Amino acid sequence: MRAFRIVPVATAAVVLAGCAAGTAPHSAPPGADVDLSGQTVEVAAVWADDEQASFERVLDEFERQTGAEVTYVSGGDELPTVLSTRLVGGAPPDVAIVSQPALVHSMAADGALVPLDAATDALITEQFGPVWKEWGTVEGTLYGFVFKATNKSTVWYDTEQLGEDFVPPADWDAFVDLLRTRSDLGGTPLSVGGADGWTLTDWFENVYLQTAGAQMYDKLAEHEIPWTDDSVRVAMETLGRAFQPQFMPGGRASALQTEFADSVVDVFGDDPKAEIVFEADFVAGVIAESTSATVGRDALFFPFPSIGDTSSVITGGDTVVALTDRPATAALVRFLASSQAAAIWVERGGFISPNREVALEGYPDETTRRIAEDLVNAQNPRFDMSDLMPTSLGATRGDGFWRAMQDYLADPARLPQILSDLEAEATAAYARR
Template identity: 30%
Template sequence: MLLSSLVAVSLGVAACGSSEDGGDGADAGASGDAKTKIDCAPYEAFGDIKGKTVTVYTSITAPEDEPHIKSYQPFIDCTGAEIKYEGSKEFEAQLPVRVKGGNAPDIAYLPQPGLLKTMVATGKVIEAPPEVAANVDKNMPDWKEYGTVDGKFYGAALGANVKSFVWYSPAAFEEKGYEIPKTWDDLLTLSDKIAADDPDSKPWCAGIESGDATGWPATDWVEDVMLRTAGPEVYDKWTNHEIPFNDPAVATALAEVGKILKNDKFVNGGQGDVKTIASTSFQDAGLPVLDNGGCYLHRQASFYAANWPEGTKVAEDGDVWAFYLPAKDETTKPVLGGGEFVAAFADRPEVKAFQTYLSSVEWANERATTCGTGGCVTANKNADPELLKNPVDKLSAQILTDESATFRFDASDLMPGAVGSGTFWKGMTNWITGQDDKATLDYIENSWPKS
């Protein structure tokens, strides 16, 4: 489908996987400082919830957590409720443990629809209240299917992100006379030229270490390339297991990724050899772009803007910027994206009220006010686009609303959790450290649930 029909410009934050280390609980009731006034009437229907606490568990951690927490302040001002926020790098692994152990949070931000299905299967996820469903129907109808399991609606979309980005240093490109590649072959040609021009650095830097979620950045590589080599229709079949994971189309995409990630001449700039990709944290992986050509290129999503050091100018004329990961030719524009979904494990009035707020235009606009260093796009099509100030968000908006763009949701996020956030992550990690293509794809295929 066209992205212009799926996503409108708004604000939010997302990742397949985690963000920064951190994770100490934060009480939004005590620390928020936003002063935006909103209509409190929608929350009066839930009764007096002053002093009530809603616990939130998420993979959104420092430095992206603080502006997210601040965006809750209008709800807190309206209701007197408190939001206890906890971000964790081990979110995907620990959430099922907590749920099984009877220690589920009130609300979790699930970065994979596949994980939502897994959680729904536990019988512990509560269907979204009618107020949330009404907001979604009005504000983000094209995302409703991703929060629906077996015909029942559970989770509204929260953030949305663009993953088809390559980060680079405009100054380094200008100094070397490099041009932004317009096709995939141009990208490989540029990589060859950088490798030849600068033997003291590498064209690419990469890192897939992310705690219990290690491996997810490598799956994004495969998905982005699969969209480009196989096309959206075959991509959909792969996502739904209508073709096996070890299908020749997938093998072609993985081999194409290997031309970069398993090429000692191309990686791992500023870090070491190919195998260091597995031990380099995804947060730190792109930093050598700033190091006078430690590396020149880093493929990572829009939300990576928040990981550059404080004081880094992220703009077309700044210290770092990003370009669209090119397709096989200039006639197509596949775009890989993702997001997270609000799932509730409790049906208390204060929980329902907070779910309603997070699905509202008011929350999406508040994210504009509190947003930090970028990665602030949501699925809410009715939010005010004029509130977008960050250059990265503007670039994301241009890509998302391009009429020639064909959007697909992150495949691993849609696959069964045992695969998408399990064997796919692990298989790609093993691939980086030496496992061959066939063994990797066979391993993942053999793990696919039989029913």
């Protein structure tokens, strides 16, 4: 692998220095079987640090097989702003990888995106489940696909605290009973990172999908039904059964001051305060970075408890889109859509691909394999609702959906007013969309 030199985002962030020798294998991935010598491609995404290093390995292989030179721009949380500025200036990157489908839709509506070509469309149809294609489609035109996905329907627990005979709860009633039993024994079983409002929206989305169903979930995400709908109240009250103050270390006030990473450490750290924490597969990364616990031994997970006869998976992810109509752009997008490209990052860890042709054996451990299998085989997956909403409503710290969930955690008795206020914000946000 080549050495990479880090440059500020404003000057294109990361420049690949040099080009490694080598020839393409006989079974080159789609998009990497063309000669692009002398051509350049610029990619902008959110990833930095270890994620950036892993993605650069993927880009390395594309360069090696095509002769193209790829420049990577790490925009982090400011990527939407970076893209907006570049578009206004008439110099967008060739490829962008964004986390919010709502941003994909708005960019497509503004004419900023180039539809994916027929070959890439066919590849995605062949290797991805239909729902993943739907999330990249705007008004019947395919503009993107999810390259890196996450399973947001996993509940993690400390094996030492719960004991070797622990059996994960079969459904939501059993989950609430588990929390009550552990609380009655003098513990505070559930760690909640309420300072980060997005963790609370993830809780709601899992419960709402199961209590209201997929069609209602889609309608609420598009604001085709109001937040004052009775289905929302039912889901919130169902969630409230788990959000009892006696179940959480320090009660409601402490949960609202606990950030996501700290909620994980509160379960798996050297001085645990709780036994169970809910969040996505990236909990494993926090455990590895911030505790001495070992995922797969000290830290295990079970799927989000089903409610009634329904089970579900909430997912999020990073969507690849094209902003220029160049052969090198199309080739890179098609390469990233392939199972061969995904497998490079899969083997390095910290990555789940929704591509169903990626071999489960390629994942580095049994825990990740199970999480990936649950996601790829999910019968009723839905994308993170907050990422489907206008950013002002679904992804703004201290406002909108995030704040409403924090308000509910703080005082469930205020639910009617909380939902009324959220509905007013949603009406204004979708009107501006």
